[in-house]
Amino acid sequence: MSRNFACRLSGEVASPSGAAAAALRARAAQWEMPILETADRLVWSLWGGELRLIPERDSLRIELHGPERRQIGLLQDMVSEALAEAGLGVAWDHVDVGALAPGLAVMRVASVRRLSPGFLRIRLSGPEAGRFGQGGLHFRLLLPPPGRVPVWPRIGPTGRTIWPEAADALHRPVYTVAAQQGDWLDFDIYRHPGSPTCDWAMSGIEGSDVAIMGPGGGWLPEAPQILLFGDQTALPAIRRIMQLQPLCAPESRILGAWLRVDSADLVGLASDPRITAVPDLLGALRAAPLPEAAHVWFAGHADDARQARDELTARGLGRKSVTAAAYWS
Ligand SMILES: Cc1cc2nc3c(=O)[nH]c(=O)nc-3n(C[C@H](O)[C@H](O)[C@H](O)COP(=O)(O)OP(=O)(O)OC[C@H]3O[C@@H](n4cnc5c(N)ncnc54)[C@H](O)[C@@H]3O)c2cc1C
Structure with missing residues (x-):
């Protein structure tokens, strides 16, 4: 179902062949994002906006919809790049040539x-x-x-x-x-x-x-119960999630946060009983009991994030119950 948005931009691809749809399907698959396809259009919701691909008699219409010009600019950049890689050009109704990049x-x-x-x-x-x-x-x-x-x-x-x-x-x-x-x-x-x-x-x-x-890069994890794990680079994100969660996601509960940081760096968190400073993040993850409705959020070195995801999957957590992000490599 398409949504109504305040801003909109259209473009046309001269060829109605399936190449444009294939290029966008490939991009969505690469980012592991779903695309909705009906008999007369393809709809991809992303970044708070929506991209619609509508075949016409001799061409293909591209419609970008979003709450603000920023989302339209981001979508225009992505579509132009994805289709250029497939050898296709888009005749946009409008391009803000020379403006600062969207966002x-x-x-x-x-x-x-x-x-x-x-x-x-x-x-x-x-x-x-x-x-x-x-x-x-x-x-x-x-x-x-x-x-x-x-x-x-x-x-x-x-x-x-x-x-x-x-x-x-x-x-x-x-x-x-x-x-x-x-x-x-x-x-x-x-x-x-x-x-x-x-x-x-x-x-x-x-x-x-x-x-x-x-x-x-995403907003707060939402689940009835949340466990957070991170190294120094993730400390600001964990602190912010813990500050925002009561205001923005009051139905979620943060059960604990395990951080591989010096305790002197736990400014603003040191007295929070949910915080544990640990020397070994993956060890802490292995030792943590995982309630059934838990979402595990993990961020740190790329190798640790990969291993965390593999281990959580092996423990039976579904894809939607795990955030494992590489913050540095
Ligand atoms: C979504 C997201 C949010 C992030 N938020 C923060 C944040 O709020 N604060 C923060 O400090 N970082 C944060 N990071 C991590 C930060 O982007 C990286 O550490 C990045 O490499 C820093 O850039 P740089 O200029 O210091 O180093 P780069 O030029 O990227 O790397 C230079 C060298 O430093 C090494 N290096 C990078 N990070 C570390 C590290 N943590 N410890 C030891 N060596 C390292 C690299 O391996 C490389 O050899 C975040 C990353 C992501 C993906």
Whole structure:
């Protein structure tokens, strides 16, 4: 069933052959997302919007629907890219050529401070901060090479985002919104050796501009009972999930959170009886009893996340009952 949205954009693919549908089906399969197909259309709901593919007599109509222009831009970028890879072009009704990439916000670095021995807290301010406090826990930080004037990604003539390359290529790590109010948001950087992000954060950045993209990466896990496991990189996400859950998902209950972090870094969580600092995350996962209606949320090194998923599957948890995310590799 198609939904009604405030924004809409159409495009046309000259050939009505099945190649466009096949390209989008392949992309959805790669991302393990369902597509709804009826006799007269294909509908794919993603990122809060909807993509509809409708065969016409001599062509194929593409309709993008979403609550805001940002979702339309994200869908336009994805469809243009997927179809270009299949050798197909889309004649869009409108392309915002030269506009900043969808979801990109240029923010001012308001402050950098040491939150705890292992973490720096960065505050960014800007008029778009509010949208990073809802709908997704994470964002992508876009860092230009040190000393270069930033070149931000912009929308190209085909509707695809053009990313700066070579000497202007951006470093694009993902971070978690630690807190958001009014025109600011905070995020916490785990300090580790060889980190371009830590080097940036320690280089006197107050007052400079930086771009972020998002929000994305999922919202709160929803289930009657939730167990959280994470290393240092997941500490900000676990702290945020625990803060938001009573407000945004009161029907869920967080049974416990096991963190592989120094206890000095548990700022704001240390007195919470549900928190356990552990030296071995996978060991803690194996030892944890799993109630029947539990959702297990796990984030950390890619190898650990893979192993966590395999072990939970072997213990009988279905796909929908497990979030196992690679936060670094
Ligand atoms: C959804 C999501 C949310 C995240 N949220 C946060 C967050 O809020 N705070 C946070 O600090 N991180 C977070 N991360 C992890 C962060 O994106 C990675 O650690 C990323 O590699 C950091 O970029 P970098 O510039 O420090 O290092 P990169 O350039 O990516 O890597 C440089 C070197 O550092 C190593 N490295 C990367 N991470 C670690 C680590 N944790 N310990 C030791 N070595 C490491 C890499 O293996 C590489 O050798 C998140 C990741 C995801 C996917």
